[in-house]
Amino acid sequence: MKILIVGAGAMGSLFAAKLASQGATVHMYNRKNNHTDKINMEGLTVLVDGGVNQTVSMTVFHSPEMIDDYYDIVIVLVKAFATEKVLLSLLPHLNRNSIILSLQNGLGNAETIKKIAPKHIVSVGGTETGAGVIENGVIAQRAFGKTYIGETNTNNEKLTHFVQLLSASGLESYVVPDIQRVIWNKLMINIAYNGLTAITRLRNGDAVRSSQGKRIIEKVVREAAMVAQAEGISFHDEEILRKCIRIGYEDIGENKSSMLTDIIEKRKTEIDYINGAVVSLGKKHSISTPYNEMITDLIKMIEASYSISVSSSK
Template sequence: MKVVVMGAGAVGCYFGGLLAEAGHDVTLIGRPNHVEAINAKGLLLETKAGRRFIPLKAATDPGAIEPPDLVLVCVKSADTEAAGAALAPRLKPDTAVLSLQNGVDNPQRLSGPIGRPAIGTVVYVGTEMAGPGHVLHHGRGDLLIGASPQSDAIAAALTAANISTTVVPDIDQALWSKLILNCAYNALSAIADLPYGPLMQVEGTREVVRNVVAECIAVARASGVSIPDDLHDKVLALPGMMPSQKSSTAQDLARGKPGEIDFLNGFVARRGAELGVPMPANLTLQVAVKLIEASRGIGR
């Protein structure tokens, strides 16, 4: 396949690298420093199994790409509409577009600019950019994608590229479950600048996580979304699975970049206000991250 990854950060580089390694024609669209490094030497992928350079193409603008068969949209939530508008002229009628983004409303926001339904995708992977063109993998690397006429074929191709991919009938439930996971840890990891393992060793953190998750479940169910009864336990299990992983919000703050807190805890707080469901824990975490951004002069 011809594959374009729109937003070649840690997530986009990791999955794009695996697809290129499996023989697909991959182009990463990303920031100039990453693009220059990748075009010069290839993408450096570092995993527990070692380090390797993967040859693929990279560009800063999708305007010159050949029309792809598959697009993985991995940009920050605030950039969703702009990314869709930039991609739209390069898409074929049958190009499949997957939204590999945090939050629950990106597929809908992306569908307008691209003129077709975007396929919602839930990402479970621990990665970070360790330098220009250098992606570091901490754990997992699997996807859940929504049902569509193309989804089974996409899932088969991704799985063949060592990206375990499952088509799920209720993508809204899966997206909300991932959102709740992000709301539990992203802000706390960013505020403390700690990975998940040490974070949970601080007294009181577990209780804060429980309060955040309870609020999120309440607003999800008030929105008509079915949430699994064991979600609390799954959320609390994450630090044991990826103890050395810092949240994407923590990574954004460390780079002096605005994060996605308005689309995570902020989204839940706004939705709760609309539905009359109190969201004090989520609102507090949103404001705490925004205060850190303001104190460091981080803004759009």
């Protein structure tokens, strides 16, 4: 199986290494940077629990003209706001029989892709697996959850083969008919922690162990559950809240959220596709979402103030 991974950050690198370990032909596509240069020169190293590491040879392409013309699967793992621009540059160079699979954070990614690619080749999924970049060319797997992928109108045999490869690599994966519930389940975790930890600059576990942080998590999750209900995705408020709290304590407590990393590095965040998406859908259904709106506004305020923010040295 031949696979192109669009986005060579922590998650793109993890999936690339895992799939390559099972004999798949894997290429990555990303803008040129120190991380991708190191991968091209020395390979991609993945660290897992216990310090075990694996290094695989990997090619990262930096321009659309460099990529091959046929891939069975194209996995999209760029930031949500970059999806349309990146895929518009890639699609003329891709075979129309490739499945385009979004494993991105947030809402609206599949809809964005379907605007510019044939709907029948687009799939969307969600993963509970986590990773972080340790240094250039080196990543660490930091969570070991399952990955779920939605069926397409065609080519489900290809998807089945793909998830078999993922599962064999250690990334337990399934093809499921109802992917929207999976997307919302993953979204709830991001809603709970990403914006809050980016604002407070706390790790996930430190945020939920704070009484104030836990109260904010409860508020944003309850608002999101009401919006999900209006969108036809039924959640039991207390059940999804307990899950979010438990995961913060047990599974992702030591992690820095991706949005916190973006804020530290003064990069654009995905807030519009996470808490901001809850706000937008809340307005659509006349549901008040004040806590999600405040989180969204604060993140946008921080983004807009990168050049004038006061540092500890000033």
